[in-house]
Amino acid sequence: MSMMDQVGQTVLSVDGVSKSYLMGEVTVKALHDISLDFGAGQLVVLLGASGSGKSTLLNIVGGLDVPDSGTVSFKGQDINAKGEAGLTAFRRRSIGFVFQFYNLIASLSALENVQLVTELVENPMPPEEALRLVGLGDRINHFPSQLSGGEQQRVAIARAVAKRPELLLCDEPTGALDYRTGKLVLEVIEKVNRELGTTTLVITHNVSISGMADRIITLRSGEVVEDRRNEKKISPSELSW
């Protein structure tokens, strides 16, 4: 059985993707010929040193950036085949993003931050339900400044999942959080993955976090140097670092 079958059918395929950035006179090769298949429902941790290409890969998978060569297919469709409008529709319908800094709108309540997104899509979760899912059912009228960092990140997760995305892409979601709060946020990500079956990619510098993954992929200098199944998946509450 191949890696891609371990959870569900392949939902996302990265095939021969390369990406370089021109920095003045210098070309930086961010990704070099990356090929990966992701099964539906997989919880994947992406590891690698700073500059190894993790964010570039996540951004290309999520349609925020385009590859120089190679393809990204989502449910068999090349996400870049239909131009900018097609990519925007893909991002809007199918992708939930969570970043290190929560990017909430300060003048809007938690509920309104989530509503911003649910108003844009068909068949969203009720915003209150998304906030309940992340354990903030009693904080929906709070503004970001009235919430802790971990609570703000949970609002950001509620916002990302309220549109019922098929892919949840998290770039250093606990990077700005202390240990205890970071673990709470990881518990929420794991819960979304388990209860909604959302295929989830989590970028981290923190090797310990890989304990909660189904699969661990390590990048170095824009290449995949390790891609392995986690035989001893543990709950985020059991992680320690």
Ligand SMILES: Nc1ncnc2c1ncn2[C@@H]1O[C@H](COP(=O)(O)OP(=O)(O)OP(=O)(O)O)[C@@H](O)[C@H]1O
């Ligand atoms: N928009 C950009 N313009 C120029 N160079 C870029 C750009 N984005 C990324 N790079 C370069 O591409 C390489 C890979 O960067 P990337 O952000 O993907 O790495 P990363 O593994 O996510 O790093 P970190 O953990 O520090 O976020 C780096 O050398 C980086 O400087």
